[in-house]
Amino acid sequence: MTSTAGSPAPTAAPTQPEPGGRIRRFTRAERLVHRTTGLLMLLCLATAVCLYIGPVAQLVGRRRLMITVHEWSGVLLPLPLLLGLLSRELRADLRRLNRFASYDRQWLRAARRRLTRPQDRPAGKFNAGQKLWAGWIAGAVLVMTATGLLMWFTRLLPFVSRTSAIFVHDCLAWAVAVVLAGHVRQALRDPEARRGMRTGHVGRRWAQRHHSRWLTDDPDGTRTVE
Incomplete structure (x- = not known):
């Protein structure tokens, strides 16, 4: 662990390639x-x-x-x-x-313009789409859990009707199903990303192509803030 100039937090060593040109993700x-x-x-x-x-x-x-x-x-x-x-x-x-950085906004602009080359979409360890997905699903899970508990324990919040909880729960369930299907579809289109989640390692060339900021001195790829 080292510290960068002007930064109070320690900085982890840059991501190192594993034997065979693979990197732990x-x-x-x-x-x-x-x-x-x-x-x-x-x-x-x-x-x-x-x-x-x-x-x-x-x-x-x-x-x-x-x-x-x-x-x-x-x-x-x-x-x-x-x-x-x-x-x-x-x-x-x-x-x-x-952490939503300036290059994440560039990624979103490139995605809206439907640029097909991954190198035209700068990203850290996680791209902007993955960050939006993570935030949305985290919020959805909290709301689904809360409304589910209100349906299960009807007296938990007497001022909230069970009918209202059921309505929100059901509508959000359909939204989760649709978004989750899109998440799975994206995963099926990227075998190397699936390999990274299955084995923990990805190819360095894939990382450079899809997550180039992760391999540089950019804080998103190298800093661990405690």
Whole structure:
């Protein structure tokens, strides 16, 4: 760890390539949080389908079991991230996701103009689209959990009607399903990004092409603020 001039916080050593030209992108803890959160999210969506879509509900049956799995998978949904906060690397990545730099605005402008060359879209470890996705899904999970609890414990907030909670919960559930489908679609189009989440490492050439700021002395790629 070193400190840059004028910066009160220590700076981590620049990202180093792994043997074979690969770079570590995610730690085991980060990958575990991602997988567990994804599994709980899929359980929520799958059981919601079994509860609210008539033909599927009739085919599956066991409504009480579906309700129980849906409720508990929703309650547990924030837990992986909360436990993951014990990881210094995950906390550092959350700070990166929460920092919107000038080059992120350039990335968004390039995306709106539908530029196809990744090098025309400067990005740090996470691009602007990933940062927006992370912020949106985090807020959605909080609202879904809150409205789910209001539906489960109707006396938790007596001044909020159960009907209102159900309306918000259902509308947001559809929005989450659509956005999550887009997230999966983007992942399927990028095998190297999936490999990074599966193994923790990505190719240096891929990183240079899609996340060039991550490999420079830019704070988004090298600084760990404690």
